[in-house]
Amino acid sequence: MNIENKNIVITGATSGIGLEFLNDFSGIPGTKIVAVGRKVENLPEADNIFPFRADVSKSEAVDELFKFAIEKMGRIDIFFANAGFAYYEKLRNATWQHIDSIFQTNVISPIYSLSKMIELNQSTEFMHIITCSVVGRMPFLGYSLYTGTKYALDGFNSAMQYEMPPNGHLMLVYPVATYTGFFQRASDSAFMPWPRQTTKDVLKAVKKGIAKNRTRVFPYPLIKPILYLMNTFPFVLKIYLSIQKKNQIKAASQ
Ligand SMILES: NC(=O)c1ccc[n+]([C@@H]2O[C@H](COP(=O)([O-])OP(=O)(O)OC[C@H]3O[C@@H](n4cnc5c(N)ncnc54)[C@H](OP(=O)(O)O)[C@@H]3O)[C@@H](O)[C@H]2O)c1
Numbered sequence: 014m015n016i017e018n019k020n021i022v023i024t025g026a027t028s029g030i031g032l033e034f035l036n037d038f039s040g041i042p043g044t045k046i047v048a049v050g051r052k053v054e055n056l057p058e059a060d061n062i063f064p065f066r067a068d069v070s071k072s073e074a075v076d077e078l079f080k081f082a083i084e085k086m087g088r089i090d091i092f093f094a095n096a097g098f099a100y101y102e103k104l105r106n107a108t109w110q111h112i113d114s115i116f117q118t119n120v121i122s123p124i125y126s127l128s129k130m131i132e133l134n135q136s137t138e139f140m141h142i143i144t145c146s147v148v149g150r151m152p153f154l155g156y157s158l159y160t161g162t163k164y165a166l167d168g169f170n171s172a173m174q175y176e177m178p179p180n181g182h183l184m185l186v187y188p189v190a191t192y193t194g195f196f197q198r199a200s201d202s203a204f205m206p207w208p209r210q211t212t213k214d215v216l217k218a219v220k221k222g223i224a225k226n227r228t229r230v231f232p233y234p235l236i237k238p239i240l241y242l243m244n245t246f247p248f249v250l251k252i253y254l255s256i257q258k259k260n261q262i263k264a265a266s267q
Pocket of ligand 1 (some may be wrong): 118192
């Protein structure tokens with residue numbers, strides 16, 4: 014798909030990966046973008062950017078978002094369901110709301126938006142992009158709920174590829190640790206694991222993926238062989254996790 018002249022929605026556009034995409038996509042000729050987040054005051058101003066304040070974990074807010082986007086742009090060609098967050102913690106206290114909140118935001122909202130995109134675009138070509146994570150393919154210490162949400166998206170994608178209408182493309186993005194405020198928001202003591210990349214690396218890989226209508230994009234070049242090794246030889250994963258655990262303990266004691 015060509016990004017030029019497309020009407021786009023980006024959730025999680027107020028910081029990090031989403032903001033990087035917003036800044037780049039809004040400079041592409043003919044694009045119009047509805048930029049979504051709760052802190053819309055962080056959004057850049059431009060004639061082709063339409064800010065929309067929403068908590069995307071709520072179905073009514075997503076319904077309102079679609080209404081707003083159609084009102085402003087007439088149609089939606091690309092929906093980038095990028096909003097998401099993590100808890101860095103040990104799951105100890107039974108709090109329904111805590112678990113519900115992360116699954117509503119990271120899993121239900123992107124899937125619900127996809128179903129709305131399918132409903133909306135009966136015959137016109139569209140693309141739905143979801144920011145998954147490399148932790149949708151490997152577990153990570155201290156992030157069990159977050160890992161659960163991203164594995165859910167990966168499983169959904171595997172089945173949904175066979176159910177997509179011929180005019181629709183579904184693409185999941187699997188970044189490794191990316192320099193954004195994400196870890197800080199997960200917890201004051203959250204540790205940023207290895208390997209790492211920038212939001213520009215994610216952008217570059219996703220733009221290639223959009224051009225080629227890819228179903229999965231892995232922005233970090235070596236991650237596919239690394240995942241292959243970890244999933245084929247579980248001891249490699251164990252060694253990696255034990256190194257990360259030492260690093261986490263070291264970071265926590267500093
Ligand atoms: N950074 C990483 O290492 C990394 C790695 C792999 C995958 N990812 C994924 O990449 C995506 C973007 O993360 P990031 O790294 O760019 O982190 P970030 O800088 O913390 O950005 C997260 C964005 O999501 C939005 N958001 C979170 N909850 C929301 C809600 N309920 N309603 C509306 N917006 C919400 C935030 O907007 P407001 O605060 O304005 O609402 C913010 O714009 C997430 O899905 C994350 O899981 C990140």
